[in-house]
Amino acid sequence: MKVFFLAFSIMLSGFGSIAQVKKTNNPATSQAGFLIKGKINGISHVELYLAHYFGSTQQVIKDTARADGQGNFVFQGKEDLPKGLYLISFSKNKYLDVIIGNTNFSFETDTLDPINHMKFQNSSENEAFFSFQKEMGKRYVDLRKLELERKDPSQISNIRNEITQYQQAWFEKNKQLFVSKLVRATFEPEIPPFKKKILNAKDSTAFYQYQFSYYKKHFFDNVDLNDDRFIRTPFLQKKLEKYFEDLVAQQPDSIIKDADILLTKIKNRDVRRYVIYKISSTYETSNIVGTDAAFAHMGEKYYVGEPALWDTTTIRQMRDRIKVLKPLLIGKRIPELFLTDTSGKRLTTASIPGEYTLVYFYDPDCSHCKEETPKLMAQANYFKSKKISVLATSIARNKEQWTSFIKEYKMESIYNGIDIHPNAKTGKEEYYTDFLHTFDIYSTPIIYVLDKNKRIIGKKIPTDKIQDFITFYENRQKELGIK
Template sequence: MKHYSKQIFLFLLVLVFGTQSFAQTPSSFSIKGKIAGLKDTTVFLAHYFGYNQQVIKDTAKVDSYGQFQFKGTKELPEGLYLIALPKGKYLDVVIGNTNFSFETDTTNLIGKMKVTGSKENELFFGFQQEMSSKFEKLKQLDAMRRQKKDAVSEAAFKKQQADIETFQKTWLEQNKGSFVVKLIKAAQEPEVPAYGKPIVTKADSAAMYQFQFSYYKSHFWDNFDLGDERLMRTPFYQKKLERYFEDLTVQHADSISLEADKILAKVKGRDIRRYTIYKITSSYENPKILGVDGAFVHMAEKYYIGEPALWDTSTVRKMKERITILKPLLNGKPFPDMYLTDTLGREIDIRRIPADYTVVFIYDPECSHCRESAPKLAKMYPALKQKNIRVLAASIDRSAPKWKKFIKEFKFEPMINGVDIHKNPQTGKEEYYTDFKNLFDVYATPVIYVLDKDKKIIAKRLPLEQIEDFIDFHKKQNIKK
């Protein structure tokens, strides 16, 4: 379903960034730049959309003196922008007041920056210049202490570290209320306090790590203002969302849904809310981790269907269609009826297959990936059968000759082989009852389901090579229960 996710993404791009209304002169923008060492070229002004994408808002020609101007009559959404220069170089600027100018030099874009008419950018570059100077001194002191290895050099190095820390805290406090402070804080990690108990045993170590993890997670969003839509147009928000859900959230549908609800309870702005909903939802439609597609269903039901005013009718309709397919196929659900007959024309009742586990292999006889997987499955089957695991191989192609040829070619005879061909006893004509695409989410083949002894789904789209290990793990988990 990659085309589906891309469609929503493109829709959001248009919706979020294409609906700015034309403004009068007071809302127009004019950014004049002069960069020594740059001439007779083109530069671009773009804002961040996550850390790996930018949305271009304007282009400008650079004259022989390094001068250029971005200008327009359409208001720029506020946030962190970049000016893209030749040879992969770029310069970050803050867009709030959109009428300002600056001068710098290609030899040191930040160090030689001078800004006129933008307090935010004066703060932004002033902070970077001061920090760069302090870190350069720290670097020199570090080289000195490594060479001399004496107490005096070590003390000077630590004093400079403390000076940097004091400067940062003082500067942030003095300039609180500015967007630049929000930017800097947004990039900061939570500072975990020292663990207050002695570490003697392994249990003590485990308790310390648990404390550190819990503190870090619970304070992860402390420095990030989820109510400020400008932070959506920075590289930081996407990174924080991904880290929070990939590294700090238990990869279980209920846990993911709970954390998403907590975050979205704080995200009120229309654009950043849409962006947040999209980023979380799209991560779990075709997840890499088994069994978390329930989070996609939760997000789609609660935030797309449940908040239709945020989306167009086409998006809501497609979400409804997707949920209709996915919801009956979530882990723990009974495997839907699959109407098949075997090679002798007898009906196959999946629920009557005597096995502790059943692997359903849905394939197309002419699919190249299916033909690659088939010999591997045939080779695995004897070991699976010894563990009371049966395989039902179901062809989506209703051509009996192709189906039977595939069974013979890949030695599938020991398995249970089914096809959706049913003869009407009255007319003698073939009838078909199984909608593989909409009932079993078969948009590409092969598709593998693993069912427990009660024929409930415990895995979907499991790689062939992981079947045996997964079932062994599942068995152990059930024994523990």
């Protein structure tokens, strides 16, 4: 694939500041710096890393240390650590999760059983965190043993009840701690019983609809969406991904509606920025046709529309990106192309006949185009059967390369155009089209699919998926009763 321009990414200037230290001048609420002393029996003279989570896919390293021969080490710094869930990596693929609230504490454990042998001093958050892990680990081992041995169901039920009682008591005891919020965030919402008896298929459908609706409505109940510490955990990102992947219909209107509802609940500046970023970046790069309309909505409403959240560079780049995307959204009439065909005559998009038009943007010098063009031409019989016209558009303005490419790949049966226009008075060549900013051509090849009115119904469809897309589109039209 020939890439001319890196697609816009909203992870731009200023956003990374969410992950950074928040400083305060109030000594009553904060103690500058951090001092964390650790001892892990079983390690010796190894490098350790202290990093906080930034969502579920990134970690931000805040300090490094080196253990001595007995496994002692110290993380220390003069700047505050942002609060959240951290990991201490002490060997390849081995790490400990710890909570950073108080930033002056110590701990000791070993490599044989880090959780059960853990001891903390001066960290109520981590004492509660590890006591929960220890107790739940033991109880689930007992439960699993009973299940494997197929013991009396009443015994299994008793263990489950004991687990629930322990959890409730633990939450009540530690309700003032962040760890309580953290653990609760891993729990799914509990769905109340369905009040109606299920007697037939209609009742069954109503039951499943009730479960889905309740679950979706209460999906974020166990996450404090206004506590910015959740940005520095894996849980907020995972919840967002599951919600928008599994519970939201992947259509622009549904995505926009659910994003707006969710963001009405979020007032905390950093969490709001993070959630806006995650939703926007998901649908900026989604491979689902049409969801870039959700990205355009997010950009207009929450970037350009909330400038206090972002720096001027990000806002300007978002505004420019939306300017390119909006005329190319599904349902829009494609911007007109003015080209010259192989005989020197004018060729426009509007002049192409057919029930459908494929606009195939390519570069004769692009290696990927050389792989995909034969696949395109191999579908000539299918195109004819469906009254599909193909307009192949070279974005490179080199006549010799263009005509050689057409000949080599036997493209004479389709419409071929190039953006070179001889001036009748001067004889000089003129160019009309800005392919990047008018058609979002940052790589080649790219295919737009148009209906008979030259409205966009699909874009950036892979060459070998054209027939699948046409079938899907026609079936969808039938479902909607559109001829």
